[in-house]
Amino acid sequence: QVQLVESGGGLVQAGGSLRLSCAASGLPFSSYIMGWFRQAPGKEREFVSRISRGGGNTQYADTVKGRFTISRDNAKNTVYLQMGSLQPDDTAVYSCAAGTRIATNAGDYDYWGQGTQVTVSS
Numbered sequence: 001q002v003q004l005v006e007s008g009g010g011l012v013q014a015g016g017s018l019r020l021s022c023a024a025s026g027l028p029f030s031s032y033i034m035g036w037f038r039q040a041p042g043k044e045r046e047f048v049s050r051i052s053r054g055g056g057n058t059q060y061a062d063t064v065k066g067r068f069t070i071s072r073d074n075a076k077n078t079v080y081l082q083m084g085s086l087q088p089d090d091t092a093v094y095s096c097a098a099g100t101r102i103a104t105n106a107g108d109y110d111y112w113g114q115g116t117q118v119t120v121s122s
Helices: none
Strands: 003-007 010-013 018-025 033-039 046-051 058-060 068-073 078-083 092-099 109-112 116-121
Touching (some): 033 068, 033 078, 046 078, 058 068, 078 092
Antiparallel strands (some): 003 018, 046 058, 068 078, 092 109
């Protein structure tokens, strides 16, 4: 069956960097648009970034634009989120998702990983 497994989360000081990975299996990875979402305590899940099937088209939430970079390696069935200039407001559980549409709405994605915790200290 389809599995999306995130890794790379942890504790980082404000201003620091972290790279998240999401390894996919059980689906034709290169046929799917991949997205990253996050959910902070007491908050709704929000869109972070997405990347097209071939990796040539990306989109970011205004809150992370210029600080985060999404990329993918279709040969490894893996999507990445490079996070820089991290701030305490970035603290959240980060999840990857696979879908067939160019979308920023979580409901438009078909498969989800379990999430990885990112904590940014001040």
